[in-house]
Amino acid sequence: MKRKSVPLIIIALFAAGVLMPTLLKQYYLNMLTEILIFSLYAVSYNLLLGYAGLLSFGHAMFFGLAAFSTAVAIIHIPGLALWNAILIGVATTVLAGFIIGSLLLRHKGSYFALLTLAFNSLFYAVATKWHSVTGGDDGLSIKRPALEMGFGSVSLASLTNFYYLTLIIVGAAIVFCWYFTHTAMGKTVLLMRENEERMKFLGYNTNISRLILFTFTGAVAGLAGSFYTLHFQFVSISAISVDMTTAVLLMAFVGGTKTFWGPILGAFVYILLQGYLSDLTDRWPLFMGLIFVFMVLFIPGGLSEVIMNVRQRLFGKKENNGKSAAAEEVPL
Amino acid sequence: MNDVPVFFLHGLAYAGLLFLVSAGLTLVFGMMNVLNFAHAAMYMLGAYFSYSIMMRSTGRFWLSLMVCPVILFIIGALIERFLLRRVHKFGHVQELLLTFGLAYIITELVKWFWGNYPLAVNIGGTLGSTIPIFGITYPVYRIFIFLCAVFVGTVMALILYKTRLGIILRAAVNDSEMVNTLGVNVPLVFMGVFAFGAALSGFAGVIAGPLLSTFPGMAQEILIDAFVVIVVGGFGSLGGAVVASLLIGELQSFGVLLFPKLSIALVYLLMAVVLIIKPSGLFGEE
Numbered sequence: 001m002k003r004k005s006v007p008l009i010i011i012a013l014f015a016a017g018v019l020m021p022t023l024l025k026q027y028y029l030n031m032l033t034e035i036l037i038f039s040l041y042a043v044s045y046n047l048l049l050g051y052a053g054l055l056s057f058g059h060a061m062f063f064g065l066a067a068f069s070t071a072v073a074i075i076h077i078p079g080l081a082l083w084n085a086i087l088i089g090v091a092t093t094v095l096a097g098f099i100i101g102s103l104l105l106r107h108k109g110s111y112f113a114l115l116t117l118a119f120n121s122l123f124y125a126v127a128t129k130w131h132s133v134t135g136g137d138d139g140l141s142i143k144r145p146a147l148e149m150g151f152g153s154v155s156l157a158s159l160t161n162f163y164y165l166t167l168i169i170v171g172a173a174i175v176f177c178w179y180f181t182h183t184a185m186g187k188t189v190l191l192m193r194e195n196e197e198r199m200k201f202l203g204y205n206t207n208i209s210r211l212i213l214f215t216f217t218g219a220v221a222g223l224a225g226s227f228y229t230l231h232f233q234f235v236s237i238s239a240i241s242v243d244m245t246t247a248v249l250l251m252a253f254v255g256g257t258k259t260f261w262g263p264i265l266g267a268f269v270y271i272l273l274q275g276y277l278s279d280l281t282d283r284w285p286l287f288m289g290l291i292f293v294f295m296v297l298f299i300p301g302g303l304s305e306v307i308m309n310v311r312q313r314l315f316g317k318k319e320n321n322g323k324s325a326a327a328e329e330v331p332l
Numbered sequence: 333m334n335d336v337p338v339f340f341l342h343g344l345a346y347a348g349l350l351f352l353v354s355a356g357l358t359l360v361f362g363m364m365n366v367l368n369f370a371h372a373a374m375y376m377l378g379a380y381f382s383y384s385i386m387m388r389s390t391g392r393f394w395l396s397l398m399v400c401p402v403i404l405f406i407i408g409a410l411i412e413r414f415l416l417r418r419v420h421k422f423g424h425v426q427e428l429l430l431t432f433g434l435a436y437i438i439t440e441l442v443k444w445f446w447g448n449y450p451l452a453v454n455i456g457g458t459l460g461s462t463i464p465i466f467g468i469t470y471p472v473y474r475i476f477i478f479l480c481a482v483f484v485g486t487v488m489a490l491i492l493y494k495t496r497l498g499i500i501l502r503a504a505v506n507d508s509e510m511v512n513t514l515g516v517n518v519p520l521v522f523m524g525v526f527a528f529g530a531a532l533s534g535f536a537g538v539i540a541g542p543l544l545s546t547f548p549g550m551a552q553e554i555l556i557d558a559f560v561v562i563v564v565g566g567f568g569s570l571g572g573a574v575v576a577s578l579l580i581g582e583l584q585s586f587g588v589l590l591f592p593k594l595s596i597a598l599v600y601l602l603m604a605v606v607l608i609i610k611p612s613g614l615f616g617e618e
Contacts, residue, residue: 111567115607283444286437286444297419
């Protein structure tokens with residue numbers, strides 16, 4: 001995809017997003033809001049998995065941490081503005097990402113995967129036991145505060161208003177993530193995955209780059225977590241559980257980790273499939289698992305790779321000279 | 333105070349179980365460089381198979397202790413041969429994803445077949461009774477777990493360091509290509525190692541049934557503790573697994589006694605301290 005066409009695509013998608021409330025029923029608008037939030041979560045996850053090649057099994061700790069700290073802030077600070085609630089959520093994840101990242105950044109591969117899972121479990125254990133703050137198994141219910149702007153306030157009680165807020169903020173965050181992959185920092189991350197030795201030789205401190213990336217993706221996941229709380233007006237320990245990490249892993253992987261837009265597609269497919277399968281059977285996680293293992297075995301590039309291949313066949317886009325598709329396709 | 337010996341013995345029993353789980357995990361990791369996220373799920377399968385075997389009579393404990401590892405051995409061999417070997421060429425991330433996906437599927441299947449609630453396994457006979465020790469009466473079964481772990485650990489050490497097979501295994505860790513060139517069927521060895529790891533997890537599962545209850549979350553619970561054992565002990569180190577299991581077993585046990593509110597965090601705290609001071613683990617190589 002040419003870089004010039006990207007602003008056009010963004011504008012077209014945004015325009016389509018603006019029209020959605022007039023076209024969709026309440027049920028589907030609700031679903032679309034959820035998809036937007038999970039898209040951001042999946043995109044942040046893919047910055048780790050697809051771009052940096054770091055397999056984390058603990059992304060839900062950031063998502064859940066922000067979800068809880070937003071809820072706790074709204075409950076305990078009366079009259080808290082919406083922006084500040086989100087800010088508190090994101091700020092805690094930045095702090096957590098920095099501390100955990102500095103403990104983990106020396107490890108890669110299996111070690112990293114294992115340690116992230118362990119830390120996720122720590123967060124989960126704390127959330128379960130610290131009943132007075134997190135509500136334990138009961139979770140926390142909140143009311144969305146009104147959106148305060150300079151000239152007045154907008155009530156977010158209606159789904160349509162909240163949908164627009166989500167579209168703007170989450171959409172902007174996704175665009176920012178895309179922009180991030182084109183900055184010098186984003187390129188450094190890519191090159192580090194391809195050849196870390198050489199990057200070190202060229203004078204890059206790869207540990208610091210990895211720490212920055214880890215903290216950044218944590219903060220983005222945190223933003224998604226804050227919106228998750230605001231969307232459902234409820235947060236339970238499932239938001240911080242390993243299942244939430246599994247969900248994002250499935251989204252990113254099913255959509256395809258080799259493109260920027262793959263995880264967004266994955267979030268769409270996951271939420272729609274989940275809605276469809278959970279109507280049919282109580283065993284839908286089993287089918288999700290089977291689909292996942294099938295894709296690991298046979299379609300490791302995910303749906304986006306399938307789409308790319310089909311497009312290549314149909315329109316004869318240039319071959320990527322036999323190199324790994326990842327190196328070629330990641331920068332969109 | 334009678335508490336100290338009781339909690340000490342509790343710690344030993346849990347350490348024994350932890351060792352049985354983490355020994356298989358660390359063995360597979362050391363040999364094949366595959367971190368098997370499905371290991372704890374296979375341990376859970378062992379516990380559930382054992383429940384089904386023992387459902388009618390408690391006297392069948394010994395039967396299930398022999399049968400379940402064999403079933404898990406076969407499952408492990410099949411997983412290695414038909415799934416893991418396929419993704420091996422794609423690298424670590426794919427292998428991790430595969431084992432993670434398998435763990436997910438196994439957990440869901442267990443919920444499907446046995447239900448999403450705890451099942452109690454009662455142990456009868458001599459193992460279910462108590463004996464006096466250190467001036468207290470203590471359940472025989474917990475001592476039995478510890479002895480099992482000692483037995484398995486000894487057998488593993490003997491195989492690894494005293495037999496020809498052990499030499500091949502240790503050589504395959506260092507340079508599998510060279511060992512392959514020397515005429516050893518390395519893929520077969522790897523399949524055997526993976527299947528043995530699975531069998532060991534099944535054995536641990538059978539043992540765990542009567543100690544902890546059998547429920548779909550049991551895999552997740554032990555997996556984290558086993559991971560912490562591996563991190564603290566050092567990746568792929570059998571000796572490290574012994575020391576770290578004892579350390580964490582006792583820490584868990586006395587943590588409940590001394591700091592009841594902090595007890596869940598203590599294990600993670602230990603892991604964080606080890607990560608800061610010696611990231612490769614107590615017995616790990618740099």
